[in-house]
Amino acid sequence: MSLLVVGSVALDTIETPFGRVSDTLGGSATFFSAAASFFCPVQLVGVVGHDFPVAELEFLQRRGVDLAGVERASGESFRWSGVYNYDLNSRETLETRLGVFAAFQPRIPEAFRDARWLFLGNIDPVLQLDVLQQVRAPELVACDTMNYWIEGRRDELIRLLEHVNVLMVNDAEARELSGEFNLLHAARWIQALGPEIVVVKKGEHGAILFTPEVIFFAPGYPLEEIFDPTGAGDAFAGGFVGYLARNGAVSSEHLRRAVVYGSALGSFAVERFGVRRLMDLTAEEIDDRVMHFRELTAFDQPVAIRPVP
Amino acid sequence: MSLLVVGSVALDTIETPFGRVSDTLGGSATFFSAAASFFCPVQLVGVVGHDFPVAELEFLQRRGVDLAGVERASGESFRWSGVYNYDLNSRETLETRLGVFAAFQPRIPEAFRDARWLFLGNIDPVLQLDVLQQVRAPELVACDTMNYWIEGRRDELIRLLEHVNVLMVNDAEARELSGEFNLLHAARWIQALGPEIVVVKKGEHGAILFTPEVIFFAPGYPLEEIFDPTGAGDAFAGGFVGYLARNGAVSSEHLRRAVVYGSALGSFAVERFGVRRLMDLTAEEIDDRVMHFRELTAFDQPVAIRPVP
Numbered sequence: 132m133s134l135l136v137v138g139s140v141a142l143d144t145i146e147t148p149f150g151r152v153s154d155t156l157g158g159s160a161t162f163f164s165a166a167a168s169f170f171c172p173v174q175l176v177g178v179v180g181h182d183f184p185v186a187e188l189e190f191l192q193r194r195g196v197d198l199a200g201v202e203r204a205s206g207e208s209f210r211w212s213g214v215y216n217y218d219l220n221s222r223e224t225l226e227t228r229l230g231v232f233a234a235f236q237p238r239i240p241e242a243f244r245d246a247r248w249l250f251l252g253n254i255d256p257v258l259q260l261d262v263l264q265q266v267r268a269p270e271l272v273a274c275d276t277m278n279y280w281i282e283g284r285r286d287e288l289i290r291l292l293e294h295v296n297v298l299m300v301n302d303a304e305a306r307e308l309s310g311e312f313n314l315l316h317a318a319r320w321i322q323a324l325g326p327e328i329v330v331v332k333k334g335e336h337g338a339i340l341f342t343p344e345v346i347f348f349a350p351g352y353p354l355e356e357i358f359d360p361t362g363a364g365d366a367f368a369g370g371f372v373g374y375l376a377r378n379g380a381v382s383s384e385h386l387r388r389a390v391v392y393g394s395a396l397g398s399f400a401v402e403r404f405g406v407r408r409l410m411d412l413t414a415e416e417i418d419d420r421v422m423h424f425r426e427l428t429a430f431d432q433p434v435a436i437r438p439v440p
Numbered sequence: 441m442s443l444l445v446v447g448s449v450a451l452d453t454i455e456t457p458f459g460r461v462s463d464t465l466g467g468s469a470t471f472f473s474a475a476a477s478f479f480c481p482v483q484l485v486g487v488v489g490h491d492f493p494v495a496e497l498e499f500l501q502r503r504g505v506d507l508a509g510v511e512r513a514s515g516e517s518f519r520w521s522g523v524y525n526y527d528l529n530s531r532e533t534l535e536t537r538l539g540v541f542a543a544f545q546p547r548i549p550e551a552f553r554d555a556r557w558l559f560l561g562n563i564d565p566v567l568q569l570d571v572l573q574q575v576r577a578p579e580l581v582a583c584d585t586m587n588y589w590i591e592g593r594r595d596e597l598i599r600l601l602e603h604v605n606v607l608m609v610n611d612a613e614a615r616e617l618s619g620e621f622n623l624l625h626a627a628r629w630i631q632a633l634g635p636e637i638v639v640v641k642k643g644e645h646g647a648i649l650f651t652p653e654v655i656f657f658a659p660g661y662p663l664e665e666i667f668d669p670t671g672a673g674d675a676f677a678g679g680f681v682g683y684l685a686r687n688g689a690v691s692s693e694h695l696r697r698a699v700v701y702g703s704a705l706g707s708f709a710v711e712r713f714g715v716r717r718l719m720d721l722t723a724e725e726i727d728d729r730v731m732h733f734r735e736l737t738a739f740d741q742p743v744a745i746r747p748v749p
Contacts, residue, residue, distance in 0.1 A: 218621050312527050313665070314662070315662045315663070315664060336642070336645040337646075337659070339659075347739070348659035348736045349737070350648075350657035353623070355624060355625075357622075377745070388742045391742070392742070413746075414744075414746040418742075418744045418745055418746050427656060429696075429737075430656070430693070430700055432734075436478060436686070436701075436723050436726060436727055437722075437726075437727055
């Protein structure tokens, strides 16, 4: 049930209304692995520069993440810096320094090429397709993308999606990709390109799963404080794909629960700066939060109101 | 289990990307009554002008709405006119002509003063308080308000809320009233003023119930087409309070189901222009949609992930 993730490993400088951190551990593959490692063994493929504090990745290794695919290249590490506005719903990118990520050509180690579960983090669709060709017979391929690729690599992205089972994007990305404002229509449009499963992440408003048979909705978890939204989407993806990989099945019932586990991991990710909350998180806390999610939406079979009194 | 509603009865001119209607039946008390009448007898108090097409209210009467409290005044009826933008998430008010509504002094007919359930639609908090004083011993008082009163009648609104059990507002209103961006904090702030139950309506993003014991979340129903959002909040309120009144109880379980019935009524209201969909709606359709809501969020007890593999 090994789960392979390819994506960025970065150093983030983040400012929120609650404070500021510099060069903190970040990147899509980092958040994804930190979350997915609660569910199954993870194999990480990415690149870091000569200046990367590799010791900070040790917590992943202790949790069963195989870092043999993390290439160390000469040059600077990928750095991102951004400021969130007061309501944490929008952010401004101050600087993106690609460093060694600019020339990243993912090479999947031989030992990883039999991975059954694959997550293509948000990188150039050309590279995502290249990774896909190096993995022999994945049972499930999930991927993320962003507005930058939707605009700049549209044709390549659409070619990639033919080979993808699960597309996980936020609501703005689903709308931009499909040209449909209504999310139901957007999901159906994306499904017609290939991915039978579409997960639309809506931040504080929750997430929606669309399959040919099911529409399922998980709310945003009502947190006392949202500290730093960075990485919430990747933590969600790690919980979602990790749950499926752990159970080795993709039935409707597994998919529903995977959305809730994903939502739980996303809700923890935002409680502290960067990846910190995912470092000290426990499986018990995750299970407890999933039960809280259940309480949030469960209701008894109602008494029917027909016939009209 | 009689339910009394006081609010506006209006003629709306609405433009959406799907078309335009002129002088169509609208108003908070109209939408509320149309929805609540599926659950219990409703008593409506409001005012219309000499030019009002009273025959259009007959469908309410046939559904058990007592119109004895609808005063006919000399002067023009209340008219509202607005245009929705392409995504239906925001609207511009083109014109508000208060007409006879400007001098509205709700007089509750003697036969209505024993109402057990009371909904104070979105009118001046001074009038809402006045209505409250005319009703002898209501078991539950629910009310709505809007930014106009939050800004212009803040002190009066806060005095009113001391006597209110359920405040039903949208997310922007909850935030403006409380000065808290986080909806959990906003709800706790409002609860401290009096209403032990706060329902925050978030349009396409669903609705959240806050009680001292429970937080419950219902999603927005994934509709193929949202035709006209006018009145959705009042239809929600009608389904919510109507369900409670029908069952004569306000336990946590009843409140959860009331939110779902409210969401169902709100989702129907937007399927056609104005109040039209609520005119031909049936109790069977409502029950079916409630079961669909259940499918949207239900998931099996998950297999716990502890201990970490």
